[in-house]
Amino acid sequence: MHFKHAYEFEYGAEDYDGGVVEYSTDGGFNWNDAGPLFIDNGYNGTLSSAWQNPLGGRQAFVNLSNGYISSRLDLSSLAGQDVRFRFRIGTDESGDYTGWFIDDIRIYTCENATPPPSLPQDLGKTDGSPDSPCFIATAAYGSPYGNYIDLLRAFRDEYLMTHPIGKKWVALYYRYSPPMAGFIADHPKMRKGVRLIILPFVALSAGMVQTTPIQKGLIFCFIVGLLLGMALLYRGRKAEKWVSLIDPS
Numbered sequence: 001m002h003f004k005h006a007y008e009f010e011y012g013a014e015d016y017d018g019g020v021v022e023y024s025t026d027g028g029f030n031w032n033d034a035g036p037l038f039i040d041n042g043y044n045g046t047l048s049s050a051w052q053n054p055l056g057g058r059q060a061f062v063n064l065s066n067g068y069i070s071s072r073l074d075l076s077s078l079a080g081q082d083v084r085f086r087f088r089i090g091t092d093e094s095g096d097y098t099g100w101f102i103d104d105i106r107i108y109t110c111e112n113a114t115p116p117p118s119l120p121q122d123l124g125k126t127d128g129s130p131d132s133p134c135f136i137a138t139a140a141y142g143s144p145y146g147n148y149i150d151l152l153r154a155f156r157d158e159y160l161m162t163h164p165i166g167k168k169w170v171a172l173y174y175r176y177s178p179p180m181a182g183f184i185a186d187h188p189k190m191r192k193g194v195r196l197i198i199l200p201f202v203a204l205s206a207g208m209v210q211t212t213p214i215q216k217g218l219i220f221c222f223i224v225g226l227l228l229g230m231a232l233l234y235r236g237r238k239a240e241k242w243v244s245l246i247d248p249s
């Protein structure tokens with residue numbers, strides 16, 4: 001259980017007023033102090049027993065909190081039972097300060113963290129669900145749910161995974177891409193560039209997944225041409241560089 005609260009109870013030489021949290025597992029007949037259940041920001045003092053405070057001598061929230069704080073209790077020891085909680089203020093015979101303000105009371109459970117995807121099992125997971133990972137694209141687009149990523153995934157499942165060479169390529173990709181994806185995710189400035197590089201693959205995937213065979217052929221030729229052109233351009237530049245290195249004139 002979690003709640004937020006702010007308090008200022010009468011204090012001076014001792015803590016005269018204060019508040020406690022109590023719980024009952026028998027419908028409110030008996031009440032137990034919830035003090036031992038606190039795991040964050042539990043009681044911060046002991047109430048004076050000299051001035052008729054019915055909670056005198058008990059641990060409690062006392063003095064002042066200096067604004068809102070969050071307190072948490074671990075309720076696992078009460079699992080499976082019907083439980084009631086109460087917030088109880090105990091005051092002494094005279095004097096009062098601002099009081100106790102309680103807000104955002106929540107009872108929640110913590111789910112076990114999902115383990116990171118491991119490779120062999122995930123290769124079998126090709127149903128296009130968000131948990132069959134496209135590491136690099138996910139890192140570049142920042143979310144595993146983008147349309148482009150769905151296209152890449154569909155392409156992988158329809159074309160690559162149905163062919164032995166494609167399967168091998170996918171296996172290699174899954175082996176080497178997680179560290180690259182981690183690097184991209186850590187460097188947001190790189191994302192734009194990677195998105196550009198991925199774009200032709202997205203186009204290819206879109207073409208292969210959503211077109212007729214003739215259109216597919218045309219797109220395939222176009223992409224191969226584009227890649228060839230880029231490769232030639234790259235080699236050309238490299239050659240120029242070599243020439244200028246050998247002959248600085």
Ligand SMILES: [Ca+2]
Pocket residue numbers: 010016017091092093094095096
């Ligand atoms: Ca008082």
